[in-house]
Amino acid sequence: SMDELLERDFQSITHPDDLERDVLMASAVMDRSIDQYNMEKRYIRKDGEIVWVMLFVRRLEATAHLPARFVSVVEDITERKQAESQIKALASTLEVKVAERTRQLREVVRAGQRRNDELTLITDMSRLLAASTDVGEAGQVVTRYLPRIFPQAEGTLYLEGRRQGQFERQVYW
Numbered sequence: 743s744m745d746e747l748l749e750r751d752f753q754s755i756t757h758p759d760d761l762e763r764d765v766l767m768a769s770a771v772m773d774r775s776i777d778q779y780n781m782e783k784r785y786i787r788k789d790g791e792i793v794w795v796m797l798f799v800r801r802l803e804a805t806a807h808l809p810a811r812f813v814s815v816v817e818d819i820t821e822r823k824q825a826e827s828q829i830k831a832l833a834s835t836l837e838v839k840v841a842e843r844t845r846q847l848r849e850v851v852r853a854g855q856r857r858n859d860e861l862t863l864i865t866d867m868s869r870l871l872a873a874s875t876d877v878g879e880a881g882q883v884v885t886r887y888l889p890r891i892f893p894q895a896e897g898t899l900y901l902e903g904r905r906q907g908q909f910e911r912q913v914y915w
Contacts, residue, residue: 746788757784757792764797771801771812782819794823863891877901881913889915 747755756764760783767779778800785793796817804810867887874880884899900909 755785755787757786760784768799771799774801777801782823792820793818794820860891863887867891877912885913885915 752768753761753765760781764781764783767776767781770776771779778798780796780798783795783797785795787793796819798815798817800813802808802811802813864887867883870883870887871880874883881899888897897915898911899913901912902908903910
């Protein structure tokens with residue numbers, strides 16, 4: 743209530759994390775280092791709820807009829823601070839999702855590039871195999887290309903020998 747607020751000073755309702763800065767600014771106005779200040783700060787309601795405010799404080803000098811005094815304007819900005827907090831959380835979530843999607847896209851691009859490289863190698867190998875004049879040349883083509891197409895695998899090329907059903911080892915990689 744108004745009566746309860748008039749019995750309190752600003753220090754008793756200011757959030758502890760904001761108190762030191764507010765006291766320093768108020769002291770600077772009192773000793774005339776500055777004429778005014780404004781700041782975002784938190785007040786604590788009687789029920790413990792936090793209220794964000796924009797505080798504007800100005801010193802009015804004494805006149806012939808009035809002593810020096812302070813004018814304070816307090817604007818409740820709780821909704822704005824909550825919206826800012828939600829925006830920050832959404833932005834953070836979005837950044838994480840964008841980073842993950844970027845990583846996934848890079849993997850897809852790398853996989854596509856590997857597939858493209860493999861198809862190029864297979865095409866080149868097929869062309870050279872078709873142009874081979876004998877089994878020896880074909881074996882050289884196979885041993886040159888298959889290790890590049892299947893870098894994690896070893897292999898052996900067998901061809902059917904002179905007798906049906908009997909295979910002879912031609913090349914190994």
